[in-house]
Amino acid sequence: MVDTLIASQEKHRLIASDRVEGTKVYNRQGDKLGSIKNFMVGKVSGQAEYAVIEFGGILGIGNDYYPIPWDMLTYDEDKGGYLVDLTKDQLEKAPRHSSAFPEYDHNYGRTVFDYYGMAYPYPFI
Numbered sequence: 001m002v003d004t005l006i007a008s009q010e011k012h013r014l015i016a017s018d019r020v021e022g023t024k025v026y027n028r029q030g031d032k033l034g035s036i037k038n039f040m041v042g043k044v045s046g047q048a049e050y051a052v053i054e055f056g057g058i059l060g061i062g063n064d065y066y067p068i069p070w071d072m073l074t075y076d077e078d079k080g081g082y083l084v085d086l087t088k089d090q091l092e093k094a095p096r097h098s099s100a101f102p103e104y105d106h107n108y109g110r111t112v113f114d115y116y117g118m119a120y121p122y123p124f125i
Contacts, residue, residue: 022036023035025084050112053091066096068084095115
């Protein structure tokens with residue numbers, strides 16, 4: 001009965017943040033790239049700007065964290081996870097950090113968006 005309730009909750013347009021964390025991320029070829037560690041939300045806009053993908057390491061030790069623009073993700077109900085148009089090689093070369101978070105300022109944002117060939121959409125505040 002609990003599984004049925006959870007499955008029915010997943011059909012809604014919104015999802016609680018704690019349900020996103022840990023969700024697997026795959027590329028279009030079906031390779032698991034990692035999982036969502038967390039996501040970064042604009043304090044003023046309330047919009048998710050980045051998903052931080054946990055990737056690498058063994059059994060959670062030595063993992064790196066790769067912020068990618070949230071708009072790059074597409075939820076796939078069949079996989080129960082997110083799809084992104086990246087190869088493992090592209091992700092391994094992407095901007096990343098260890099457990100210490102970088103300062104998510106405009107310079108860092110432009111670095112991340114530039115890597116993925118996207119225009120940085122957030123003006124200076």
